[in-house]
Amino acid sequence: QARGHCSVVYMQMKTQDSFGFGDDLELNQFDGLPFSSRYYKLLKERKTLSVWKVRSEFEDSLVNNQLVIVSGTAKTGRSTQIPQWCAEFCLSAQYQHGMVVCTQTNRQQAVDLALRVADEMDVNIGHEVGYTIPLETCCSSDTVLRYCTDDMLLREMMSDPFLEHYGVIIIDQAHERTVSTDILLGLLRDILLQRPELRVVVLTIPPMSDKLLSHYGSVPLISLEASSPAEVVHNNSSNKDYFYSALRLVLEIHRTKEDGDVVGFFASAEEVHCAHTILQREGTRLGAELGQMVPVVLCPGQGGLLPVPTEQPGSKRSRRVFLSNQKGEDMWWPTESVSFVIDTGVQKKMVYNPRIRANSEVLQPISQCQADLRKQLSGPTGKCFCLYPEDGQLSPENSPQILESNITPTVLFLKRIEIAGLGQCDFIDRPDPEGLMQALEELDYLAALDNDGNLSEIGIIMSEIPLDPQMAKALLASCEYDCVSEMLTIAAMLSAPSCFLEPPAGMTHEAVQCHRKFQHPEGDHFTLINIYNAFKQSQREQCKTQRWCRDYFLDHSALKTAEAIRSELTDTLNRIELPISEPSFGTKTNTHNIKRALLAGFFMQIARDVDGSGNYFILTHKHMAQVHLLSGYGAQSHKLGLPEWVVFHDYTLSENNCMKTVSEISPQVFIQMAPLYFFYNLPPSESKDILQDLLDPDGSRKSKQKSTTISSAGNGGCAVVAQTYDRCVIQ
Incomplete structure (x- = not known):
């Protein structure tokens, strides 16, 4: 009934010529103000776009179908025009079913499109048209059309699982096959069944449009005329x-x-x-005669204004x-x-x-x-x-990126969505079973799942924190160990781009000397805290922070991003009422607690120097790795030596197989923090034997290992892979 009412109103508006952006309109239907001369100039340009040839077909399809696929290449105008027509569709129903949201796969694209569309609609950015990207929102209660990144819309489903705030959802750049876009396309199929008044528009290019048609069945496909290639x-x-x-x-x-x-x-x-x-x-x-x-x-993912080509009298245009x-x-x-x-x-x-x-x-x-x-x-x-x-x-x-990525964060999200009543995610390309098993196993190790394979209380809290599950668990553990302030800084610095600038040619030695001033003897995680604290100190002393960053070969924008991430994480902890301890960085107790909190999340990422020369054996998969040259240990290895046991944040298989962001740990603390059944699932190695001797100093290792293995298997321990998969399968 609601759908029929909406269609009638929509067609009446079209018939009365009060719908759409016609040359004869004097008042903007979105803000009630007279149109500017620029509006008509842009309107003339917009009508030359190939998407305008299918406007009537698209409007009819939107009225009569819940799902519409629009296929067309770049420069057709699909990303700017179709969201505006969808906004008019929602206006025709007086927004009783919600507003319009249009996803993008990168943040700068979302901002650029919002600015362009606000200009074309002759409204103010942040009012009728806005955008939401990580760490930045430019919207108001007047916003009727919002551009956002696909991961931000996915996170919005945590509080609004059926996306009831929206009447039209536009998934742009579906052919990019990002993890977030694929999950949205899978979940929206179930949401459409729950909300018959909702409209979904998918914008893509020809190869992907065929795949979507086979996935969704009988839905309208509108093909845009491609411009002639070069x-x-x-x-x-x-x-x-x-x-x-x-x-x-x-x-x-x-x-x-x-x-x-x-x-x-x-x-x-x-x-x-x-x-x-x-x-x-x-x-x-x-030569100058060629121009600049x-x-x-x-x-x-990188913003910045484009330089405008210059043309001076007597010189060639750049x-x-x-x-x-x-x-x-x-x-x-x-x-x-x-x-x-x-x-x-x-x-x-x-x-x-x-x-x-x-x-x-x-x-x-x-x-x-x-x-x-x-x-x-x-x-x-x-x-x-x-x-x-x-x-x-x-x-x-x-x-599809979902076939090439670590899907542990995805599984944590889908487990959370199940609680909200959404059905199973109908993946276009299903994740690899091995990757799914590993994700479920990892969540089980992190205590995010209960014995039935559902989210535990810890898992629910972890899903609220906008970090990967391991870092979220480390941050939660810091609440217990009174080092929340320091762990917030570590999480923010590791989530932001690298703060280290690549020095200009000939300045490498100077950059190393500057960075060495921040190095902490306990490791790179602690060095990041030193850098962030020094950056904040420069702000308090009213220094010119950009100059300060240049002097120390640090990236100002990366540190500002870390500052914004830290603020967002602090707000999240306050919202879910977790305690934030006072900073006490530098004390022996604080250092010990930071390492315990880190190992609570990253116990799967430990390594041992097996020969005293920097050849690290990674216990989980028996690969050998080196410390990255940008690590504080990499810079001082020949002078002070390397720690035997380390925890690392990142490891990449490449020519050098380097570990990044490395800090020293003691094996005793690792044994204290790692789940026992994770330890016994480690593959056999000399390093594991050393840990076993610490765990069982009386020498009854074999008998104890056997009994513990049986006990662990009975509790989802050694059999955790098979058991967890059986109980946690995501259809």
């Missing part, structure tokens, strides 16, 4: 030296003096920053060279100025291996849909240089 030039020889080939091509394009900006896609953020440094240096050597070449880093990495082709590009695209055709990805609980860095080709999107960026008059063969075998679509 002239494409392929490198038909296998080019292993793609990085320098791309840089040489940038310089060749600049020397031709042809107008237009350049976009270059590289394999990783590290390559992007390296390319930026090289092009900056080479740009100073170019301005390299610009533009990676997903050329911007945008440098991006994988997943950057769907960003909010200044496409009207881009004439050249250089695509290396490869990407570096982190793929999680559940057997060893570690990421591996993998270099692999991009997908065909990524390649097609990149070809669209320069338009029909531009050129796209593909540094890979035309007949290269590219996979048709992006691989």
